[in-house]
Amino acid sequence: MAVMPITGRSLRSTVNADGALELRLIEESMDDPTGSQVLVSVEATPINPSDLGVLLGTTDASTLVSADGGGLDGEVLPQAMPIMRDRLDKPLPVGNEGAGTIVAAGPDASELVGRTVSMVGGAMWSDYRLVDAAAVIPLPEGTPAAAGAALFINPMTALSMVETMRAEGHSALVHTAAASNLGQMLVKICGDDGVGLVNIVRSAEQSATLADLGAEHVIDSSLPDFTERLAEAVSATGATLAFDAVGGGSLASDILVAMERSMPPAEQWTPYGSATHKQVYIYGSLDFGPTVIQRSFGMRWAVGGYLLTDALGRLGGEAIGRMRERVVSELTTTFASSYAKTIGLGEVLDPENLVASAKRGTGSKFLIDPSSDRP
Numbered sequence: 026m027a028v029m030p031i032t033g034r035s036l037r038s039t040v041n042a043d044g045a046l047e048l049r050l051i052e053e054s055m056d057d058p059t060g061s062q063v064l065v066s067v068e069a070t071p072i073n074p075s076d077l078g079v080l081l082g083t084t085d086a087s088t089l090v091s092a093d094g095g096g097l098d099g100e101v102l103p104q105a106m107p108i109m110r111d112r113l114d115k116p117l118p119v120g121n122e123g124a125g126t127i128v129a130a131g132p133d134a135s136e137l138v139g140r141t142v143s144m145v146g147g148a149m150w151s152d153y154r155l156v157d158a159a160a161v162i163p164l165p166e167g168t169p170a171a172a173g174a175a176l177f178i179n180p181m182t183a184l185s186m187v188e189t190m191r192a193e194g195h196s197a198l199v200h201t202a203a204a205s206n207l208g209q210m211l212v213k214i215c216g217d218d219g220v221g222l223v224n225i226v227r228s229a230e231q232s233a234t235l236a237d238l239g240a241e242h243v244i245d246s247s248l249p250d251f252t253e254r255l256a257e258a259v260s261a262t263g264a265t266l267a268f269d270a271v272g273g274g275s276l277a278s279d280i281l282v283a284m285e286r287s288m289p290p291a292e293q294w295t296p297y298g299s300a301t302h303k304q305v306y307i308y309g310s311l312d313f314g315p316t317v318i319q320r321s322f323g324m325r326w327a328v329g330g331y332l333l334t335d336a337l338g339r340l341g342g343e344a345i346g347r348m349r350e351r352v353v354s355e356l357t358t359t360f361a362s363s364y365a366k367t368i369g370l371g372e373v374l375d376p377e378n379l380v381a382s383a384k385r386g387t388g389s390k391f392l393i394d395p396s397s398d399r400p
Contacts, residue, residue: 031055031064033152034370034395037116038080040109046084046099047092048374049116053151061133061158065142069174070123070149071362072373072382072391074309080119082109083313086379097374120149120393124164124173134158143173150370152395162353171392172361176352178333179207180360182308183214184348185336186268190220192340193304197221199259199267199280202311203243204231206362206390207270212240213359221262225255225276252279260287267305268331273312277305277328278319285322298323306331365389369398 032054039047058064083105089097101109124143130136142161148154164173190198200211203224215222216239223242224235232243242258244251258264259280264287267280281303288299303322308331318328337345352360368378370393382391 031153035148035151036119036370036373038119039114039116040082040101040112042113044101044103044106046082046101047096048080049096050371050374055153055155058129058131058155060131062131062155063127063134063137063158063161064129065125065144065154065156066128066396067123067149067151067154068125068170068394068396070120070393071175072393073121073178075121075178076119077383079117081383086376086383089376089379097376118148120151121145121147122175122177123149124170137163141168141170141173143176145177150373150393152370152399162349172356174392175362176356176360179210180352181348182333183207183210184351185333185340186211187214187218187220188340188344188348189336190266193266195266197262197264199223199225199264201225201276202270202309204234205270209238210360212238221264223258223262223264252283255279256283256286259283265301265303269305269307270309271312272307272310273314273316275317275319277307277316280305281322281326298325301325364392367392367394370395371398
């Protein structure tokens, strides 16, 4: 089915060897879909923290300046250049997930033409995406693209946390930065599934948000009695597994201490602490500072990184299928996302929008609709 020529814009982020960051919209021609490929007109794609990591690296969005000929220029922090080694001088596409309408398809996927779909596969901050049909999830008839724009990263991460808990033999969870969009999903999942959940937030306003969702254990880390209340909540739930979106500072250590304190008294003392393994997974970097571990919780503990793609690989196809089905069936309830602002693709390169979307605070998520300013 020939539909060419179709051209569209796509956002690229390049870090040069001299530390210069270049953000540009490029024009690219789309190939005709073949086999099971589909060509999607992108109509909604969120700005996630993981997207900003590719887009900006360690560059402060407020320091970006307009470039000659369009786009934005910035500078990567010198101390961050070693971790940029493998991306130097490579224009990287941005955007992990999105949704839109299939405008053309190969012969093996022709029945999908005209369907609104959610999709993953990278480079979603574009006018069009050519992907395999296996990378899309058809949405129920009448569902707007915005409702399906963020059905992978946050929903699948939240579900994978509960699946990981079960697979690793834990029975309850601790979650930090818990008033986030993902955190609110996790509150609903754990409430529906009867899973004990300790939510750590940073303000009274965030506490109220989760209380309104029915969260039982919400601990405000800004209060002076934080560690005592955390220990009480961990003891009440029996949580021995935590997912930390903050990363830096002593929060992971505080959680491990609370877990150790919640253990029942041992019949015989040993210098190695309780016999129960305690695990904290760091899956975000709201704080880029060092992770500080003050060991006072024995020897049966671990702190490690957590990536959704790796977790899905460990959980396997049956669990992934079950998770995807749940996401679609609950897309307007458990997994509904809200956005502070919707902007066009060209408006991403407005420094004011980048600064606002890079705040990474509760209620600050932006949605991009490339079709709104498509030439």
